[in-house]
Amino acid sequence: MFRCRASRGAGRRGPRDERERRGAATSGYRTRGRRTRRRSGTSGGLTIWRDTRIVLLGLIALGMAFAEGSANDWLPLGIVDGYGVGSATGAAVYVVFVAAMTSGRLLGGRVVDRYGRSATVRWSAALAVAGVLIVILAGNLVLAALGCALWGVGVALGFPLALSAAADSGAGAARRVSAVSTLGYMAFLVGPPLLGLLGEQFGLLQAFYVVLAGAVLAGLVASAAGETRERGESPLAEERIGSR
Numbered sequence: 001m002f003r004c005r006a007s008r009g010a011g012r013r014g015p016r017d018e019r020e021r022r023g024a025a026t027s028g029y030r031t032r033g034r035r036t037r038r039r040s041g042t043s044g045g046l047t048i049w050r051d052t053r054i055v056l057l058g059l060i061a062l063g064m065a066f067a068e069g070s071a072n073d074w075l076p077l078g079i080v081d082g083y084g085v086g087s088a089t090g091a092a093v094y095v096v097f098v099a100a101m102t103s104g105r106l107l108g109g110r111v112v113d114r115y116g117r118s119a120t121v122r123w124s125a126a127l128a129v130a131g132v133l134i135v136i137l138a139g140n141l142v143l144a145a146l147g148c149a150l151w152g153v154g155v156a157l158g159f160p161l162a163l164s165a166a167a168d169s170g171a172g173a174a175r176r177v178s179a180v181s182t183l184g185y186m187a188f189l190v191g192p193p194l195l196g197l198l199g200e201q202f203g204l205l206q207a208f209y210v211v212l213a214g215a216v217l218a219g220l221v222a223s224a225a226g227e228t229r230e231r232g233e234s235p236l237a238e239e240r241i242g243s244r
Helices: 002-011 015-050 052-083 087-115 117-137 141-155 158-167 173-202 204-220 235-243
Strands: none
Touching (some): 015 173, 052 087, 052 117, 052 173, 052 204, 117 141, 117 158
16 A cells, blocks of 8 residues: 555656756756857857958958048048148048048949949949059149049948948858958058058158058959859858758
């Protein structure tokens, strides 16, 4: 009799035991979920740079943001220092640059719709290169103002189109845009001080050759900003699908 009652008691589970069992299972599931998310988050920041297209888009953002930021910080002083004019004239020439860049961003959407991102970035880089060269070598203020206009139009769309192409690269758009924009904003932060150091040694106009190199680099890798494959996934997305 006692054995029978003991077996019955062991077979029964009270509400408290059932709640404890469910709580232990739930906590184990949450712990595993946190560990999985932690592992994926840690490796995701490094994995994104294994995508060649993201690296190339970052170089576009780097070169074009460097060209834009350098003009914003040093172009008026470069005109004053290189052409021997007053600060008011240097500011007026900078206004030409800003007006050209603003017009390029307002009207550039039609150009992108007609010719595509890749061709637009390539021609933008070419205009920026031509504009910087004219500013450095013109020797004439009117021609320098024309070069500033070309410079402004050239840098108008490069950085935004690099971010647009990163967002259009498949899964994980937020991480891709974040990675590309990191290089772009790094150029905004590091580029102008670097240009100032070079300007002290060689003069601001000569320092603009570094800006020229950044625009050339953006033009050389402009094909990375083209449309993505119709249904293909990027290497990051393929790796994620394979891990499932």
